Amino acid sequence: MERESRGMNMAVDESIEAIVARLAATHGDRRGALLPLLHDLQEALGKVDDAAVAAVAAALNLSRAEVHGVVTFYHDFRRAPAGRHVVKYCRAESCQSRGGAAIEAALARRLDVTMGETRADGQVTLEPVYCLGLCAIGPNALVDGAPVARIDGDAAIERIAATVAA
Ligand code: FES
Known part of the structure; x- marks a missing residue:
């Protein structure tokens, strides 16, 4: 088993x-x-x-x-084990109003993983989350449980990618 x-x-x-x-x-x-x-x-x-x-x-x-x-x-329950790193990206209203959808697409491309899935090599899982209580400084994510705020462009995405690559 x-x-x-x-x-x-x-x-x-x-x-x-x-x-x-x-x-x-x-x-x-x-x-x-x-x-x-x-x-x-x-x-x-x-x-x-x-x-x-x-x-x-x-x-x-x-x-x-x-x-x-x-x-x-409940989104917290997984049908399959998560990857070594878990990125939870906020899809709630305030982050969305700050360009969250475009950032999410760019992040998913950079991490080479589809939202809601684990990358084939098991290195990262990308999941939606709905508000982290950091609405004024979004778009936001949790990377391995640590909040990452102001994901507003390539530099922030690269920081997440570096964490996930470790
Ligand atoms: S809407 Fe994203 S942190 Fe609140």
Whole structure:
């Protein structure tokens, strides 16, 4: 089974069902366990794929459709593991009004990755995000979790590209 550990202890041969059962036990039977469990699972596996959806549904006595709906509603859940670097580019209104769409296109070209995808070599994932709370100094992005503001031209894009190349 393909698996990437993201910091939680996991036996190498632990099945997805066993991982889900172990994580579910930490949340008990309290209401609202689904979202915390999904976050834990993504932390453990780097993704929440169809097998994980099925295991979570079984563990929480929910339908697969219910779990799938939550996974696809929230942008933070990934169906496949992210690249080594993650660039989250703001698509919300204020950044868009500052030329965000053109900058996004230039950034995607420079990084050689399509929005919402991971580059074939696994080096970078480009994802949309909707407002980082830095609206007055946009367009903005998060690069590996660190805010990058005033992405207003080639120099800023090159700085992001240099980070992603490391
Ligand atoms: S709209 Fe982009 S940071 Fe708020």
